[in-house]
Amino acid sequence: MYRAGRTDGEFEEILERLKEEGSSLLVVGDVPGEAYARASRRMFGDGDHAPRQRVLVVGSSAGSTLPTRVGETRCGDSDTVITHGTNARTAVASASVTPPVTPHEHVPAGDANALGRAVLDRIDAFDGAFEPGELRLGVDTLQPLLDTAGEFQTFRTVDLLSERVRRERGMAHFRLPQPRENRHVRLLEPLFDAVVELRVTDSVEQRWSLRDENVVSEWVSLDA
Incomplete structure (x- = not known):
C-alpha cells in the first residue's frame, strides 16, 4: 500500500x-458505531499474540461498540470497562457480549476529574511493569465529555491520560465522531501522535496523519 511521502516499509517502521515507545491516537469521522468498533479492535491489538491489558471507557453507544471488542480473552489478557455518562450502564447491560460485561466503575457525565482518576487508578492496579504495547486504552466518550465538562477540562484529561499511557509504553485511542475540520478536532489534535480518520465506502477505510513525521497516508480499507 502506498503511503503519501513514504514507502510502505518506512511507514510501517x-x-x-x-x-x-508509546502513543496516543485521535480517531475521528462520523461513522456508525460498528465501523468505529472494527478500527478500535485493531488498535486494542486484535490478532496480536502478546498479552494485552485493555481499559475501555464507554458511553451510550456501548451496545453497538462493545460486542466486537470484549468477550473471550486469552491467557494473560484482561478487559476493564468503565462506563461514563448518561445511559452508559444501560447500554453496557444491553450489549450482546458473552460472557456479560460487569463495569468496573461508573463515572457521571461531566466529571472529567473522576474519569481521569478512574482510568489512572485502574492502570495503577495492574500488577508489575508493562511490556511495550501491552497496555491499551480506548476512550469512546470525548464528545459527551466536551459537551458536559467543557473544552478546558477535556483537554486536560486527555493530556493527562495520554502522557500516562506513553510513560507505560502503551497505546491509547480516543474517539471523537466529527469530521477532521471540526473545531474540537483541531483543538485536541496537538495532544496526539496521530489522527486516524474513518469513513465508510464499500468498506470501512482509514487514513493516518502522523503529527511529528508530517506524513499522511492514503485511504486504506481495514480489510487490507
Missing part, C-alpha cells in the same frame, strides 16, 4: 516505533 514509524507505526512500530509508536507501538514500542
